[in-house]
Amino acid sequence: MKFTDQLWEEALPVYTEIENHPFNQELKDGTLPVEKFQFYIYQDSLYLADFAKALATAGTRAGNSSELLEFLQFAQNAILVERALHIGYFKEYDIDLKSGKAPGCFAYTNYLLAASTFESYEVAVAALLPCFWIYKKVGDYIYENQAKPNSYQNWIDAYAGEDFAKSVENALKICNQLAQNASESTKLKMREAYLTASRLEYVFWDSAYRLEEWPV
Ligand SMILES: Cc1ncc(CO)c(N)n1
Numbered sequence: 001m002k003f004t005d006q007l008w009e010e011a012l013p014v015y016t017e018i019e020n021h022p023f024n025q026e027l028k029d030g031t032l033p034v035e036k037f038q039f040y041i042y043q044d045s046l047y048l049a050d051f052a053k054a055l056a057t058a059g060t061r062a063g064n065s066s067e068l069l070e071f072l073q074f075a076q077n078a079i080l081v082e083r084a085l086h087i088g089y090f091k092e093y094d095i096d097l098k099s100g101k102a103p104g105c106f107a108y109t110n111y112l113l114a115a116s117t118f119e120s121y122e123v124a125v126a127a128l129l130p131c132f133w134i135y136k137k138v139g140d141y142i143y144e145n146q147a148k149p150n151s152y153q154n155w156i157d158a159y160a161g162e163d164f165a166k167s168v169e170n171a172l173k174i175c176n177q178l179a180q181n182a183s184e185s186t187k188l189k190m191r192e193a194y195l196t197a198s199r200l201e202y203v204f205w206d207s208a209y210r211l212e213e214w215p216v
Helices: 004-010 012-020 022-028 034-060 064-090 105-120 121-145 153-160 160-182 183-208
Strands: none
Touching: 004 012, 004 121, 004 160, 004 183, 012 022, 012 183, 022 034, 022 105, 022 121, 022 153, 022 183, 034 064, 034 121, 034 183, 064 160, 105 121, 105 183, 121 160, 121 183, 153 160, 153 183, 160 183
């Protein structure tokens, strides 16, 4: 059994909650209120800017230049997706750019930045993996079950598409290679990091669905 299969099995209850979350169910059915999607897109633009930094940072800690290159490409891609959001959705919706990160986005981005900086490279990679893998699974699930036409088609196509699938495959491969050479204690930390980041993926969607605000 691959290490990533073990990760998937352990975090499956979290993934199931993500798939069943009203945000993703309504996105799939095309009934998600546009206000919630706008909130999500704005939060996601803030997320992607930090995600790119976390990816580049993890890359600098890789043991070889091919993994460094892979992570720099992931980082570049996150920046390009962030820009595309601005060119596309930000123009389409009149998004308020001033409110800043809601607590859910804040928790997730800061976790990824901290993990990529202060944890071992192996643990950093495990923390970054759910961003790829969960989005791929959610994208495929929605694509296969979606109502047509769907006003969120661009978003669905981005994550169910082949380019994103390639990145996910590469991230999984790196994670499995690292686990093969890792100690038991490192693998335990990798599993914890994967689970934590999976939970934060849930928190991020839930935050958007609730239009989350700081309590004070
Ligand atoms: C919150 C979140 N996680 C993962 C991705 C995919 O990179 C994204 N765009 N946003």
